[in-house]
Amino acid sequence: MLTIKNLTAHYGAAQALFGIDMEVGAGQTVALVGANGAGKSTLLKCVMGLVRPTGGEILLDGKTVTGSSPARMVRHGLALSPEGREVFAQLSVLENLQLGAIPLSLAKAEETRRMEEIFARFPKLKERRQQLAGTLSGGEQQMLAMGRALMAAPRLLLLDEPSLGLAPLITDEIFSIIHQLARAGTTILIVEQNAARALSASDTAYLLAGGNIVEQGNSRDLLLDPSLRAAFLGAASQDNPSASRLGAAGLTNIRLEKPPMHKNFMPSFNSEEELKAHQLQGLQWTVRHAFEGSPAYRAKLEAAGVTPDSIQSLDDLKRLPFTTTDDLRDGYPFPLKSVPFEQLVRVHASSGTTGKRKVLCYTQKDLDDWTDMFARCYQSAGVNSLDRVQIAVGYGVWTAGMGFQLGCEKVGALAVPVGPGNIDMHIQFLLDFQSTVFCSTASMALLMAEEIHKRGIADKIAIKKIIYGSERSSRSMRKKISELFGGAELFDITGLTELYGPGTGIECSDHDCIHYWSDYYLLEILDPQTLQPLPDGEWGEMVITTLCKEGSPLIRYRTRDITRIIPEPCTCGSIMPRHSRIKGRSDDTIKFRGVNIYPSSIDTILSSVPGLGSEYQIHLTRGDGGRDNLRLVIERAEGVAAGRGPELAHEAGHQIKKQLMVTVDLELVDYGALPRSDRKSQRVFDSRIQDEIV
Structure with a gap:
């Protein structure tokens, strides 16, 4: 400009x-x-x-x-x-404001409209509209000077x-x-x-x-920047801030009390060879640690004919046995424990809805490593000690809240630990605390975005970044969240309870898939049926092996998450490898009339149809004749007239038929008709099997 x-x-x-x-x-x-x-x-x-x-x-x-x-x-x-x-001391507040638009020769109605906008932004000026400007306080005069300038729009x-x-x-x-x-x-x-x-x-x-x-x-x-701070702060310190060369100029209120605020949490590897050498050392340590510390792992490894000394290269990873959720449930309440009890300092558990929860135990080193990984995620998203991070994920036995908070405090940012739900409190804190980062599930972010839009406060909050995880989100959903939050930048963070918790990877500021922290764990992509490795770029099940986890190490743990390795280097320059955003799960694939459908495929198709909203539900039923039916309930986008329903339904049905090779029944509902959640939104309702699943 x-x-x-x-x-x-x-x-x-x-x-x-x-x-x-x-x-x-x-x-x-x-x-x-x-x-x-x-x-x-x-x-x-x-x-x-x-x-x-x-x-x-x-x-x-x-x-x-x-x-x-x-x-x-x-x-x-x-x-x-x-x-x-x-300001003109002998003129009223109203007259001072009128002066700001004199060069524009505004019509009286437009001048009045602009005046009301100024009063809405500066309520104190409205209260004193007939008061002489010279009798205002210094702060009120500054508001008047700004309001006068704003009269020119x-x-x-x-x-x-x-x-x-x-x-x-x-x-x-x-x-x-x-x-x-x-x-x-x-x-x-x-x-x-x-x-x-x-x-x-x-x-x-x-x-x-x-x-x-x-x-x-x-x-x-x-x-x-440390060198710049030194140049401009001079001899200033926490004890003697006025010693700054620009002390009188206000540089003394930089937060000097946080010396670690410049720490770099990124790994120091300069080449892929250095990283692989580190990974081999970590793999050898993990196998030996599990073999010697866990009877369950020892039995598995011996059955596979593997001893710690037999791990000589990363290719030996393929010889190791798999670990599954059944191993976690069978070993409840301390599955895979590989250290004495006196070394454990915490347990966390999944938010599972069936059977026994997956419980994992942690040593202090595990927690320190997890905190550093999470701080690395914040650093990748550009969060630093100047940020105020409002945390809207669950606290308690699950990992989310603790991980987001510990990582936040590790980078020196201000944590606002609210937890999920309580929309009114979140809105109040966004306004009062001027939080700059919002952390939540994708569903909670959408819920907040719509509430911010409804209340018309997007220009009154300070959110610049949204870090979300725990569930899949479509492109249209991400776009909508960003727009309603006033243009906030979104970062998809990954992780699972079994692997420390959230914070084991995040998309970088170039937003080109997920960087995962391969100095802490190995990632394989396998065919979910054959369990054979897939080439880079092909979709398959994520299998992970930890490299330094003490309490509950993981050896070839089947996460059931579907993703793929992105082999090309990222434009951001990071040496850390990448995988795509999670596409679905190998164990929640919708099988409909012989076709495997991932919910994310529905996401992608609906995102491509203008006029459709980002919220939908998939209802699977079985008729009397044993024929499966799929009914897709979709919201129209905000402001889209109900009369466009047939047109939008036809286009969505056509795209689904074309891309997924199935015919579905579609029902369009008003914007906001489907329920919102501050946690994971349920999108798939499968009632084809009525009896209890054992």
């Missing part, structure tokens, strides 16, 4: 800016940070037309506007909230020192409003001495010193 090229500015003989080059993209919040006299305000004034540059060029939407008058810049879509607020809002002279609580409120404006799509260029505030609230930043740009880049990277 805004491009500045080689800009110079003088006050008489004194030069204030020296060849400034910078860009502001549409929808971005860009910070200009520096001490007093760095040239920040001068740069804003040059952009706004209040100071005429002595050299260089200013372009708006690719067209030069260098030297344009302030009124002309307002008509171009810019507005400035100046340093020191500069700017595409680019220039904010000059919005926190200057304000108490911390009022500063919090002002920056919350700045964030809401950014979420609503306003492009913002903010000048601030308070670097921590500005960098935390912006996407990119430019650091000015002596009229020159001395550093630029991603705001979070700049804020967390």
Whole structure:
């Protein structure tokens, strides 16, 4: 939107800016940070037309506007909230606001409409609409200055020192409003001495010193970069923050009390050969550990003719016996336990719905490894110590809540451990705590997204990332969640109770399948029927072998999850291998009239039909003649008229017939008619078998 090229500015003989080059993209919040006299305000004034540059060029939407008058810049879509607020003390709040739109010559009705929008955003101003501006508090005057600028409905809002002279609580409120404006799509260029505030609230930043740009880049990277912190913080410390070179400029409120916040949780391997050597060492340790520590494993290994000394290469993995859920249930309550009881510190269990739960035991090292793996997931998603992570997964005997929280705290982020359900509390905390990351199942994320949309608060929350797992989700479901959350970025996290818990892999920021932590476990893809290895790229059952798990190691454990190995390196550059998102399970495949159907196949087809929602149910029944029937109940997308039902049903039925080779009965229902859940949504209802399954 805004491009500045080689800009110079003088006050008489004194030069204030020296060849400034910078860009502001549409929808971005860009910070200009520096001490007093760095040239920040001068740069804003040059952009706004209040100071005429002595050299260089200013372009708006690719067209030069260098030297344009302030009124002309307002008509171009810019507005400035100046340093020191500069309200007209002897005019009322209402009159000050009216001044902001004077260059636009608005009709009275449009001026009134914009005024009401300002009052909705700044309720305190509405209460004081007839009060003289000079009698307002400093925070209220800052709100008035911002409201006056917003009366011009700017595409680019220039904010000059919005926190200057304000108490911390009022500063919090002002920056919350700045964030809401950014979420609503306003492009913002903010000048601030308070670097921590500005960098935390912006996407990119430019650091000015002596009229020159001395550093630029991603705001979070700049804020967390140790060398930059040292350069700008100088001798500042937790005990003596005022010793900062820019102490008076607000850099003292960076969280210096979290020294581990820069720890890298990624592995140090530089090559595939190093990783494989580590894996072989881990495989040899696991076989010996299980052989010597678990009678159940020893019997299995001896029956297979395997001893610890016989493991000489990774190819020997194929010689090892399989472990299944039956082994876990048969060994209840401490299946596969391979250490003495005095070394165990915790148990976790699956949320299984049939038979005995799958219980796994953990040593302290297991928990430490799991925490580091989860922290690695957060790091891969770009979560760091500046984030506030609202956790909406289950706490208790299952692994989810503890894993999400321990990993969050390991990276130094602020955990908000709410748990599932309680939508009103979650909404309140999103608004009050301004959480930046939301962790949940896909169903809970959709439930929250729809509630956020219903309440019209997408521009009032701060969620930038959603980390979800525990169930499959379609592309349309992911897209809908992101949109209703105001454009949040989604990350699919994987894991299972048997393998520590969630956090054993996650999609990276390039969103090209799942990176799994192969320095902690081996992953095979086998044919579910023959149990023979499948080539990379072919779909099959995920089988895992742990490399350092002490309490309950896993040897060729059949997860029943269906996925495939992605052999090509990821564009993100990580050495960690990848697998696709989970497609289904080898034990919950729908077999209908001789055709195997994964629920994710239904997901994919419905996602391709515009006008259909992301929620559906599959109902399988058996008629009197023994013929199976499949009825698919699908929601229409929000806002789609009921009259389009026949057209949408015909298209969905055609695509299912074409791609899955089956004919199904379709029923379209209103948007929101199907139940939402804060846990896993039940999508398959199979009533063909009525008697109890033993």
